[in-house]
Amino acid sequence: MGKDRTTRDYIRPGTEERGRQREDFKFNDSDGNDQLTLDEFMRFMAELDPEMSEEELRIGFEEIDTDGDGAISFDEFRAWWSES
Ligand SMILES: [Ca+2]
Numbered sequence: 001m002g003k004d005r006t007t008r009d010y011i012r013p014g015t016e017e018r019g020r021q022r023e024d025f026k027f028n029d030s031d032g033n034d035q036l037t038l039d040e041f042m043r044f045m046a047e048l049d050p051e052m053s054e055e056e057l058r059i060g061f062e063e064i065d066t067d068g069d070g071a072i073s074f075d076e077f078r079a080w081w082s083e084s
């Protein structure tokens with residue numbers, strides 16, 4: 001279950017930052033399926049910015065979900081995080 005990927009991640013340079021993102025991602029992935037659903041994303045964002053409306057969250061979610069499969073993968077999360 002993703003053991004190989006984890007090992008590779010840890011031997012690459014710049015992995016400290018990446019590891020932190022990974023922890024954030026895992027923390028918010030409440031059911032642990034390695035994808036953030038809209039529900040999980042909304043809970044996450046409500047803590048970061050309680051003022052955001054559901055509409056704004058939905059738009060944000062669609063922006064991060066670049067392949068449009070209705071869930072945020074770690075790669076999508078990471079790409080978004082590095083941009084912001
Ligand atoms: Ca999940």
Ligand SMILES: [Ca+2]
Binds near residue numbers: 066
């Ligand atoms: Ca996706």
